[in-house]
Amino acid sequence: MKEKRITCRSARNFCLVKILENLGHFPTRKTEKEAWFLSPFRSETQASFKISLALNRWYDHGLGKGGNSIDLLVILLNLSVKEVLGYLNDELSFSFHQPPQQFEKIEGTKIIETKPIIHPAMISYLKARKIPLNIGQQYLKEVTFNQRGKTLFALGLENHLGGWELRNKIQKTSSSPKSYTWLKRSKTKLILTEGMFDLLSLATMNPILVYESDIVVLNSIAFIPEIKGLLSDYNDILLFLDNDEAGNAATETLLQQYNIAIDCRDEYKSYKDLNEKLIGWN
Template identity: 55%
Template sequence: MKEKRITCEKARNVCIVQTLATLGHFPSKQSEKEAWFPSPFRSETQASFKVSKTLNRWYDHGEGIGGNVIDLICKLKQISVKESLEFLSDNHCSFSFQQQPVKKESPKLEITQVLPIRHPALLDYLTERKIPPTLAHGYLKQVHFILNSVKYFALGLQNEAGGWELRNKFQKHCCSPKAITLISRGKQNIIVVEGMFDFLSLLVIRPKWFVDSDVLILNSLAFASKIGSIIEKYDGINLALDNDEAGEKWTQYLTSIFPKALDKRNCFAGFKDINEKLIAHGQRYYP
């Protein structure tokens, strides 16, 4: 039997922050009482779209308009109130129909689903970072999670302790426990990078490096001093940490301890990291 369409009264209580997340829009900053988004109605670099979490209402400072979630769907999808209610009814599994209370305890991140990457917002994000989706599919997942009672999704890289590094266009999170990620294929050499996009970017820029190399993704420079027992077993150690003060510090540290460790940052000289160079210059990927 077809489910009855929800009423306007019930629809007004649908969480706006969660609705935007489900549609691929994420806050650039938020507090217990409010969240700020780049406007979902246009392209902008500075967030001008405010959501009051306590009132569950939105206001776009760029256009001087606002309202409830029904008004948002009508404006965003250019549809009528009736069509907006039908949309909310059809997607009732994705949206919360209860206003979530403000919680004061430390936020807890809960993974709810792990899928192959298929959401358009994540595919667009990969494209913006110049990472071929066909390449990312081999290493990343589409991870759905709940944080502060709000549902989100992001690109996820699993680490050696079972935790996840989570990235989307507007947010960076980690689902504990935090640890390195080791891509081990029994090779003679190893490449050490800082994060998931460093690894994928290097795979695009220098694919031949990976023919005879395993990969260690630090996920945090805090682990740089703890990887000695792993990398010392390899014949060759290639370091591609960031071109910043912290990257320089740990590159010098590792090369001083391991004579066979080589600083490979010359391949993205002039840029802070590998992905910055890839975005600036681009390079075709051959699967």
């Protein structure tokens, strides 16, 4: 029997909360009528992304935009509508429907295996982000994981609690416990970045600086309060946060609290982040 394909009409009714949870984004607050998330489109410390549970529609107050599940995935995954339908149909569609009772207790992401990066798709993804394979191999692993009954793989950066940040061409997710990554090398200088590709981009553009520094990859701006106990151990704190509203606010807060902190974003002031500069640079 021919497999039934997902239509735009049915895709618009897929549960937005489940879509975001499947991609590694979880509500910071939830009521009977709405769920609030840290925006999946940028880093921020206060949730500005709302989902109406009654309407199953989203609105990002920082972006000033909203819509249905297709609109969300077109922006979030940078796909066409046709590609979104294929993504929902081939990969994860069954878990996006409004869930029946028996699916409510499905567990999240489970790591199956970690190994050096060897899969052509992962190497191609690094290449698309302008990251040399040897840099990727130094900091990341190729991670096979199970998510809602599907076996998937991605590039992974391990955090200090043993959880993983997972990225591939179409998906941004993570495994529990979610936290920051601390690469401690007993240096007196600390580099602070938001995400794994910021670290990889800096290691590509300025390998000596990265080699001579300890590194914290936040994995989310929300973890800034948790790293403050680490910062007093350093003589210099180099801030490489995003050029957006959340990055501006976090940078300003850290500059006010630590006179040893240095805002390094002039190096990529015309770009959103380090990886965007690296891609535009090459």
